[in-house]
Amino acid sequence: MLNSGGVAVRPADKTADGPADADDPRADPSLTLEFRLLGPVSVTRAGTAVALPGAKIHTVLAVLLLARGALVADGRLSAALWGDAPPPTSNAQIYTYVSRLRKILGDDAERISRKGPGYVLDARGAEVDLFAFERLDRLGRQALKENRHEEAGRLLGSALDCWSGHALDNVTEHLLQSERPRLEFLRAEALERRIEADLETGRHRSLVPELLSLVARFPMEENLRAHLITALHRCDRQAEAVHVYTEGRRILDEQLGVVPGQLLSNAYLRMLRGEGAAQPRRPLVALPVRTAPFTGRAAEAARLRSLLLRRPSGPVSRLRAALVTGMPGSGKTALAAEVAHGCARSFPDGVVHADLQDADGAARAPAAVLAEILCALGDTGQPGQRGGHDLTDLVRRYRALTATSRLLVVLDDASSDAQLAPLLPASPDTALLVTSRRRLVTVPAPCTVPLEPLGDQDAVALLAETAGADRIRAELPAARDLVRYCAGLPLAVRIAGARLAARPHWTVARLAARLADPRTRLAALSYGDLDLPRTLDRALSRLSPITAAVLPWLSAVGPGPFTARLAGDVIGLDGVESALEELVDACLLTSEPDSAALGEDRYRFHPLFLLHAGELPRRELPR
Structure with a gap:
């Protein structure tokens, strides 16, 4: 079939049970198997085709895969191979076909096991196109x-x-007749x-x-x-x-x-x-997919909904805006997406979302973001006009389009007021939801919702959502220790949960023991695309050179609370207050007034960020 507008996605996906254990040889990418059913039945290992001789072998493999890890009785295999007329030696032949298949799979032969009156194929860790x-x-x-x-x-x-052709293209006619119509219908x-x-x-x-x-x-x-x-x-x-x-x-x-x-x-x-010539459209809802239940942050979510849904009032209607701030990994994006999904019905003209940072952490140009939003809203400009790239013209078109609209605009990870200013919609009926690692004057302070670390109860609930509630309930004391080592940072808790989910044989206590050692804690908080040290490094790339140079030395001060004067004495450098304030502005450090009312702010490091700062290379400081 012809397709249009697809994104680059692997043609196969991990099973719901997650990848194989690191101690399992199947976890080695060079040994990864890919099974294909949506076309000719085939197997590849690390991109190289594995030879499968004859339709019978293809049929046995297909039946085992279609069972999705359930037991396939000998009678089911017999019906797929010979229909209603199996030979007298059918059981022996089935045994031979399975044995050949095990031999062909080589190191992965243990995937096929004999259980009772049939066979089970374990496809965990493999990629199956279906x-x-x-x-x-x-x-x-x-x-x-x-x-x-x-x-x-x-x-x-x-x-x-x-899909790479017609489903099950090289199996017996008996299996083809029973399974292909269903797959082709899907x-x-x-x-x-x-x-x-x-x-x-x-x-x-x-x-x-x-x-x-x-x-x-x-x-x-x-x-x-x-x-x-x-x-x-x-x-x-x-x-x-x-x-x-x-x-x-x-x-x-x-x-x-x-x-x-x-x-x-x-x-x-x-x-x-003559109806629909202008393409009647239902409200656009362009938001990141909610891939997991949302846990915690109930008070913050309620506050954001109140800010976004309040009705404009007063002689001068102002833009409805809300800003979510917090340190890297605090769950700003997840909270904003959850609130936006929940509020979508209140914005009849739709919801649009744009990421204001590239994958490497660099700020995107407002013109590129505006062009993306305009395209989502159906305004693609006119070819050959300067409006396709000119920021002034893009802003004009954006403001004109939003002047009479009731939209929710979600802007994720804003780096500065200068980046945000051209992206402000024109109508007070349109609401703006922004996430950022720093406070922005564009959004008034009363409309800013800072994210603090999660409490232990919410952190354990988030861990249970990721790793499994029964598993966490069975080791609740160890789970509480684990989330305390994560210091309430949602990204750290999610990574810990993902590691447990991918290692069903691990106890919670085993992972908690790894996190207990500060020397190995950060290394353990990295799994697949979730990588806490890399996330923190992207935040550091936005710091000024002097603050970036001072930060590793500041780790010697400890978690705090400490004053700028104490920090300067410890590292032997005057004038560190400006670096501390920049770290506060970047949500990498928290500040609070001195309880002794001496006019000095007191600063605190988040425990995980302190560990990361301590691992950074120390360069000689200017005196």
Whole structure:
């Protein structure tokens, strides 16, 4: 099938049980197996094809994979291999096929085990294209249901990219007849949903060639024909749309003796009435996917909802804005996404989201962010005009578009007021939700919600969401120790939970013991894409050179509280207050008034950031 607008996603995904243990040889990337069912059944190891001889071997492998780790009885394998007429030696032959398959898989032979009257294939740690397709399709359907059409189109396009031909293309006819129709139906449904999402995001022009090809191949598929009529109508090609409908009506009458169904008839009637030529759209909800239940921060979430949903009042209506601040890893993005999802229904013109930092932590130019937001809102500019790149023109178009809109604009990880200023919407009916590691004067102080470390109860609940509630409940004292070593930092707790989830045989106490040693704590708080030291390093890249140079020396002062004068005495340097204040502004240090009222602020390090600062190289300080 043809796909459009997909993002680069691996064509296969880990199973829900997570990757294999580090002590398991299957955890070695060079040994990773990839199983493919959505096309010819095949196996590759580290990108190299593994030879599978004959349709019978392919069939046995496919049946075991389709069982998803459940027991496959000998009778099920026999029916897939020989249908209703198995040979007298069927059990012996099945044993031979499984033995050959074990030999072919080599070091991974232990994946297939004999249990009772059948066999079990353990696919954990391997990549299976069917499982990846189903996961992406499920996420895409949810996004489509929530009117997040741009995201739905990407997810469903990536799901379709998992296919490499017709499903189960080299197995026995018995398995083919029982399984291929179901898989092909899932594929067709995903394609229709992706086309629906693309129509909702205004891609009707690019869809016309694809839909013409699909309707030619599947002339009696009424849904595809209805989508083609809609796309042609929105391209002002009404004569062709009429032809598509009349041809479909003729084919249905001649081949099946039926009249067009409701979807096809309604698409034709809307075209005749001139409805939908401007592409009616449901509210856009373009937000990061919620991949896990949200835990903790109830008071902060309630405060943000109150700020965003309050009605404008007074003679001069002001922009409704809220700012979430906190140190790196404190959960600003997760909180903002959760609140935005919850408030989406209150903004009839939609919700848009933009990340204000590149992957390497560098601030994105406002022009690039504005162009992205305008595109999401359906304003792509006019080719050849300077407005495509000129900041002044982009701001003008953005303010004009938002002047009469009721939108929620979510801007994640703002670095400065200068970056944020061009991104302010024009209407008081539009609300703005910003996350940043520093306080911004653009958003008034009463509208700022700082994130403190999580309390032990919320941190344990977050750990349970990630690692499993039963497991944490069984070792509650060790879990409490573990979250205390994470010092209430949500990213650290999530990393600890991810490591436990990926190591089912580990006890919570085992990981807590690793975190108990300050020398190994930071190294243990890194897993896959979640890496606390790397996150902290990105924050340090925004510091001035002098503050970055002073920071490693400040770690000698300890967690605090301490004054600027004490810090200067410890490191032997005068005038460290400006560096301390810069660290406070960057949410890398906290300050509080001196209880003795001596007019000196007292500073505190977060325990994990203190460890990280202590591991930084120390350069000679200017005197």
